[in-house]
Amino acid sequence: MLKKSLLIILGFLGFGCGFAVLSQLQPVGNSSQVTVLDIAEGTALSEVAERLRRQNLIRSDWAFVWMGRLAGSDRKIIPGEYEFHGGMDPSTILEKIVKGEVIQYTVTIPEGFSVSQIADLLHEQRLADREAFLQFTRDPIFIQTLSLSVENRVDSLEGYLFPDTYQFARHVEPKRLIASMVSRFKQSVTEEDRRRVAELGLSMHQAVTLASVIEKETARPDERTLISGVFHNRLRKKIPLQSDPTVIYALNEFDGNLRKQDLSIDSPYNTYRVVGLPPGPIANPGSAAIHAALYPEPSEYLYFVSRNDGSHEFSTTLAEHNRAVSKYQLRQRRRTS
Numbered sequence: 001m002l003k004k005s006l007l008i009i010l011g012f013l014g015f016g017c018g019f020a021v022l023s024q025l026q027p028v029g030n031s032s033q034v035t036v037l038d039i040a041e042g043t044a045l046s047e048v049a050e051r052l053r054r055q056n057l058i059r060s061d062w063a064f065v066w067m068g069r070l071a072g073s074d075r076k077i078i079p080g081e082y083e084f085h086g087g088m089d090p091s092t093i094l095e096k097i098v099k100g101e102v103i104q105y106t107v108t109i110p111e112g113f114s115v116s117q118i119a120d121l122l123h124e125q126r127l128a129d130r131e132a133f134l135q136f137t138r139d140p141i142f143i144q145t146l147s148l149s150v151e152n153r154v155d156s157l158e159g160y161l162f163p164d165t166y167q168f169a170r171h172v173e174p175k176r177l178i179a180s181m182v183s184r185f186k187q188s189v190t191e192e193d194r195r196r197v198a199e200l201g202l203s204m205h206q207a208v209t210l211a212s213v214i215e216k217e218t219a220r221p222d223e224r225t226l227i228s229g230v231f232h233n234r235l236r237k238k239i240p241l242q243s244d245p246t247v248i249y250a251l252n253e254f255d256g257n258l259r260k261q262d263l264s265i266d267s268p269y270n271t272y273r274v275v276g277l278p279p280g281p282i283a284n285p286g287s288a289a290i291h292a293a294l295y296p297e298p299s300e301y302l303y304f305v306s307r308n309d310g311s312h313e314f315s316t317t318l319a320e321h322n323r324a325v326s327k328y329q330l331r332q333r334r335r336t337s
Contacts, residue, residue, distance in 0.1 A: 024063035028056055031087025038081050039097065041171070045074040048097065058090045067091065073098045081170045104167040109181070111163040111286035112215045114249070118161055118284070122177065126170060133174040137161070142175055146182045150204045159208040159281025160185050188287050196294045200232075205280070207293050212281035213271075215289035216245035223312060224292035230304055230314070232296045239302065241271040249282035305329060 035055045039048060045068045049061035058064050068074045073094055080102030084093055107125055109118055115137050123130035136142050137157040148154055157178065162185035168177055189204075197207045210231060217227050234241055247262055248254050250269035263270070269278040285293075303321035304312040307328050315321040 024060035025067060025090045026059065027089045028059060028086040030056070031085050033057075033086040035084050036081060036103070037084060038170075039077065039079050041079040043077060043079065045069070045077060048077065052084070052090075052093065055084075057084050057086055057088070057093065064090050064094070068094055078102070079171055102169040102171075104169055106165060107168055108165045109161065109163045109284070111289065112212075112219075112283045113163060114283050115156070115158045115161060118181075122168075122174075127168050127172075128174045128177055133178070136175045136178055142178075146179060148182065148186070150208075154205065154280075156280060157182065159205075159212050159284055161284045162188055163284055163286045189290070193290070193294060200294065206277055208285065208290070209277050209279075209281045211285035211290040211293035212283045213241070213243050213246060213278075214292050215285040216283050217243060218310075218312065220310060221288060224288060225295060225297035226299065226301065226314060227304060227312070228292040228296035229299045230301045233300070233302055235276065237302075238275055240273070240275050241277070243271045246271045246278050246282055249278075 033056065035057060037048075037051060037055065037057075046061070046065050049058065049064040049068075052058045052064065053061040065074070067090060071094070076098045078097065078100035080100060082096060082101070083103055084096075088096075105125065105127060107122065107127060109121070113121070115134065119128070119130045119133045119137075122128040122133060138155070140153070140155065143154055143157060146157075146160075148160060154160070161178065161181040164181075164184050166177075166180060166184075168180075194204065197204055200207070202210070210228070213231065214224055214228050218224060231241055231243075233239075244258055246269045247265065247267075248258060250265060250267035251262060263272045266273075268274055269282065271278060299314070300316045301314040303315040303318070303324075305315075305321065305324045305328055307313055313324040313328060315324055
């Protein structure tokens with residue numbers, strides 16, 4: 001459309017003048033020369049044109065500016081990171097900038113990442129400022145705009161940034177990235193899921209919280225519903241969940257070694273001291289963990305302990321559990337000490 005309009009305008013200018021301008025608006029010709037140009041907010045068309053000429057992507061900056069002004073595009077430049085090559089004609093380059101066809105980067109948010117870990121990942125990939133991202137995840141006014149449809153007010157978006165693969169551009173406001181993740185979460189939760197939550201006597205927030213604990217307890221698909229069953233049994237019997245990941249979440253710093261004194265810290269997330277679920281999610285669970293939270297495997301199990309190979313030993317009585325702890329944990333500590 002831009003190219004067609006330009007040809008009409010050049011026709012009115014006359015053959016000689018039109019040909020001179022048109023010659024300056026031909027591709028440089030080197031399609032193998034790929035250049036990434038980062039256009040900041042508020043950059044003038046003349047500055048963009050100068051940078052394009054210096055990168056040998058256009059022949060003339062004045063002709064590019066002239067074309068942009070005639071097309072009314074000089075005030076429509078969308079900031080961002082663009083990829084151009086020398087085989088592109090100036091009208092195509094201008095159209096790309098006006099349409100905002102910026103470079104999209106693929107980023108995968110793993111299941112079980114906390115909000116803090118997601119902020120670190122996006123910061124490392126230069127997709128978001130870490131502190132700005134975290135601030136929006138705790139901003140009650142912004143959270144309210146996301147229409148999460150949970151029963152109680154959510155003070156943090158922990159648990160609601162859905163783990164998935166996304167396409168994000170640089171220079172996008174953190175709240176737009178967050179909104180995309182929350183939107184994906186809302187799409188993943190079906191009406192059937194919400195009915196099931198009600199059947200279990202839980203709120204949606206509690207269900208997501210339980211799913212986050214399950215997510216952090218195991219990465220094995222075959223164990224998620226079993227672990228869910230243990231937690232449901234404990235909740236029903238009003239036995240503390242005694243989940244190490246909830247304690248780790250409560251610690252200001254964690255060096256990878258959970259100590260005995262850590263289990264007695266005063267925190268609503270310490271499920272060794274507090275009966276019931278923690279006040280909110282401790283990570284962002286994926287679909288499988290949410291499904292496991294809603295459909296626990298029926299059993300009499302009340303305990304489980306790591307076998308140190310990624311799997312767990314399940315027990316129905318404390319005596320059985322203590323034997324499993326001695327077998328898999330205490331002996332392991334003696335061998336490594």
